[in-house]
Amino acid sequence: MPDHAVIVGAGVIGLATAHRLALDGLSVTVVDATRGEAGASVHNAGWIVPIMSAPVPAPGMIGKALRWMARKDSPLYVRPTPRPEHVRFMLSMLRHCNPRDFQHGLESLVSLNERTVSLFDEYEKDGVRFEYHRTGQLMAFHTRETMREYQATAAPLERIGHLAVPLSGDELRDLEPALGKQVRAGLQCPQERHVDPTSLVKGLTARCRELGVRFLHNRRVTDIRHRGPAVTAVVAGDEEIHGDVFVLAAGAHTGPLARKAGFSLPIQPGKGYGFDDTTGSVTLRHAVYLGEAKVAVTPLSGRLRFAGTMEFGSFDAAIDPHRLRGIVRSAHEFLPGFAAGARPHGWTGLRPMTPDGLPVIGPLPGKDNVLVASGHCMLGVTLAPVTAEIIAAQVKGGQGASGTTAAAAPFSPQRFASRRARTARTD
Ligand SMILES: Cc1cc2nc3c(=O)[nH]c(=O)nc-3n(C[C@H](O)[C@H](O)[C@H](O)COP(=O)(O)OP(=O)(O)OC[C@H]3O[C@@H](n4cnc5c(N)ncnc54)[C@H](O)[C@@H]3O)c2cc1C
Incomplete structure (x- = not known):
């Protein structure tokens, strides 16, 4: 078993992995380009939602996307950009919008999510301090038809104990009086949880420090040193950071690092927007999904967080005011107490997206000591602890966690190897 792991990326995935490996007795170094507490891992809705395991590329998505493309404030937008990786990515995602790939992705994510909630409970027991809600x-x-679409994709989750119970509009308003009259149907998902994502990142960082994890902040990894099939170090500025095993967990920026290590991974950013409302004009007890608008609303201590929209094609953090206004408009439609003219201070986060909608977890083909933990799309918070378990089992050589590693097979980076390379491996 290796002694020293170097993890690139201090987002929720890198931190969860550092925490797991440190508990397993490895010496761990985490390298991050920022001062920490940045990226999508703090700019998200904080939902722990196995019930939302449906992959993004889905049958019918193309039609919806084309309708939405005409509106700059719609839940989905593809920014025209000539970058060849972006174009290849979008074409590949379109090819995955079919019933067979969707069903395969959904079933794989259901299995992966089997222990998600209990793993978050274990964080609490281990002393990770974070704001955790079980409501x-x-x-x-707005329509029963859309409710039934979500109910169908939630149905396979019953096998792992996550329920989606249909409710009428009035039953929903009994639970959340702030919902408006236009809400006519809904689902109650009692097993789902939510966290304050910043508190989770801070809590994992603090617990990692207690376990002896070394953090190297403000170091952007720009290169990778190899000796034959092994990586010996990552390079940040004029510093070389050596290790026995390397985990690439750089979120939407993982693709270029994997390329430096010799393998092409199609991970592209899916920009999301959000804002925190502290006016108290609306209060909620549950995390609420505004279905047709695809907006997540999260009640946190002292504020209500709104998050949504998916914008492909931008790597920067810039805020397009149309997209932010789209969230405000939807918030008012579903929660009339929220002012239609609100001008909140927005933020953005880059989701690490993959063309098949599944995360990338496992050994990087062609390298003996590099693993990838990225591409978690809309579910990076939810899947962080199970991802860490898989990576730890693979670093240790799979002992004692064969169930976990078997559930990980559909997420292997190997699925992105060229057909010729895959055939050569099976010969
Ligand atoms: C609006 C929005 C809402 C969301 N809601 C939810 C939700 O409710 N539930 C859920 O489960 N998921 C949600 N997600 C998705 C989730 O936030 C992401 O999947 C997750 O945060 C990805 O974590 P990560 O650690 O892979 O990436 P990141 O959080 O992006 O972290 C990557 C880290 O790597 C560092 N880095 C990058 N490149 C380099 C380099 N070259 N060298 C060194 N360091 C580098 C970055 O500085 C960063 O700290 C949401 C996302 C968005 C945008």
């Missing part, structure tokens, strides 16, 4: 999630819809 469940409600999904609110």
